[in-house]
Amino acid sequence: MIRSVLCSLRDFSRLPLLLQAAWLSFGLGLFFVLLYLWVFNLVDYGLDGASVESLTGKVLYVDRGGVLVEDADSGEYTRLKVVRGISYLNADHDRLLGHRVSFTHLRDALLTCNLDGQQLCSAQCASATECLDSRRERESPSGMLGFAFGSSLVCFGLHRVRQRKSAPRAGIF
Template identity: 50%
Template sequence: MIRSTLCSLRNFSALAPLLQVALVSFVLGLVFVLIEAWTSTLVDYGLEGASPDSLSAWVVRVEAGALLVEDLDSGERQRLRLSPELTRLQVPLAQLPGQPLVLSHLRGYLLGCTRDDQPWCVARCDSAEQCQQRLRERESCLGMLGFAWLGSLVCLLAHGLGSRRFYRHSAP
């Protein structure tokens, strides 16, 4: 679609194929820049103004991307989301069910956990702002932007080196 749109532009189809690919990659990079600029400040994870909280709980079970825990004092159950951006596990997930842990969490996101003063999972952020920034980085388009512009650079270099070789061989 992008290539066909660019082909309708003047002289695009007259360019060498590698230059066409470089131009398309560059345009895709610009699209990713716009997406990143638009979405990086709009994503809200509901962490504004929150402060980490802790509780002592049994891990009832491990679900897809979450822990179901039961508070030791009140018996209340809650689901704490596991995010690799916020928590680094020190033990396998299969080892968590049935264990009494002291958990730190931030509005439903698990940050850290200990058992007998030994860390079983370690928080990767200390405040709501840091955690929100780490979650935003996960959804960033910057990787795609870098890949698109790297593709442009590779194509331009390949075109430049290819045309140099061609001119060198064609000289009498």
């Protein structure tokens, strides 16, 4: 689809196929650069300015995405999410369910959880800034960016090699 749109542009369809592929991958690389800049500068994942808070309560529900906790003091329900790049749940779900557990969290992102002094959730960052940086690194399209620009360079190089091989040789021999 993208190729057909670009072929409708003047002179793009006349380019050799390798050069078309090179320009397409270069364009994709530019798109990923913009996406990369957007992720690193605009997206805050709700962590900007957050402070680490504590919560102790009874765990009512546990799944891979997080836990539902009934606050021991107020009786309010709080959903804490296990977010990749921020925390890791070390225990199986049955171990937490129904027990009184101490949590630390950044807004709704779970950091640590302790049951009777044993740490069952481990934080991969200690502050909102660290967690924000970790989350941005995980979400950034840096691999795709490198692949797009790398494939662009490979296509340009292959085209150049083919062009040299097919060029008529002028000279004495």
